[in-house]
Amino acid sequence: MNIVLIGFMGSGKTTIGKELALQKGFKLIDTDEMIEKEQNISIKEIFSSKGEAYFRELEKQAIQKLQALDNHIVSVGGGAVMYHNNLDVLKGIGITVFLDAPIEKILENLKGKFRPLVGDTIEEEKLKELLRSRYSTYKKADVTIHTANLSIQQTVNEIIKALSL
Numbered sequence: 001m002n003i004v005l006i007g008f009m010g011s012g013k014t015t016i017g018k019e020l021a022l023q024k025g026f027k028l029i030d031t032d033e034m035i036e037k038e039q040n041i042s043i044k045e046i047f048s049s050k051g052e053a054y055f056r057e058l059e060k061q062a063i064q065k066l067q068a069l070d071n072h073i074v075s076v077g078g079g080a081v082m083y084h085n086n087l088d089v090l091k092g093i094g095i096t097v098f099l100d101a102p103i104e105k106i107l108e109n110l111k112g113k114f115r116p117l118v119g120d121t122i123e124e125e126k127l128k129e130l131l132r133s134r135y136s137t138y139k140k141a142d143v144t145i146h147t148a149n150l151s152i153q154q155t156v157n158e159i160i161k162a163l164s165l
Contacts, residue, residue: 001070001071001094001095002026002066002069002070002071002072002073002074002093002094002095003020003026003072003073003074003094003095003097003159003163004073004074004076004090004091004093004094004095004096004097005017005073005074005075005076005097005099006076006080006081006087006090006096006097006098006099006138006141007078007098007099007100007101007138008078008101008106008130008131008134008138009077009078009079009106009110010078010101010105010106010107010109010110011078011099011100011101011105011106011109011147012099012101012105012109012147012152012155013030013075013076013078013099014028014030014075015152016099016152016155016156016159017030017073017074017075019152019153019156020073020156020159020160021072021073023156023160024073024160024165025071026071026072026073027071027072027073028072028073028074028075029066029069029072029073029074029075030074030075031059031062031063031066031074031075031076031077031080032075032076032077034062034065035055035058035059035062038058038062039058043055043077046058056079056083056084059076059077059079059080059083059086060083060084060086063076063080063086063089063090063093064089066093067089067092067093069093069094072094074090074093074094076090078134079134081134081137081138081140082134082137087137087140091142095142095143095163096140096141096142096143097141097142097143097144097145097159097162097163098138098139098141098143098144098145099145099147099155100138100144100145100146100147101147101148102147102148103124103127103128103131105147105148106127106131107124107127110127143159143162143163145158145159145162
């Protein structure tokens with residue numbers, strides 16, 4: 001069985017994925033890290049030199065490669081589910097879990113971090129608009145975990161409980 005974590009940038013997918021993998025004896029695959037390793041270049045550099053469309057194609061290819069996995073936690077970039085038929089492919093890979101974090105938590109998690117679609121300066125309104133445009137797609141996940149007042153451990157516990165792990 002695989003668990004696929006989806007959600008907006010800064011929602012904690014990689015952080016939660018690491019802890020969940022550790023506790024349940026799964027391996028973690030972060031598609032952004034996978035792409036950076038394969039391309040030998042950062043996501044930031046891919047976006048700036050080749051553009052978003054090129055990155056989304058790499059992301060699609062990375063997701064396609066995950067179809068034979070077992071006992072993995074997969075963390076995908078925030079926009080992955082919006083392109084191609086990635087959400088359908090991800091649902092075929094494992095149980096999809098939407099980490100539904102409030103904008104305040106996302107803003108806190110993104111402080112001081114670069115994100116390709118928003119750059120170094122995070123504008124709250126731009127972020128809210130992007131989240132709104134993706135929310136209905138995120139909600140198509142098999143399970144939604146509302147992380148508003150949850151610690152990392154509490155979020156992991158909610159996933160374990162929801163999936164009867």
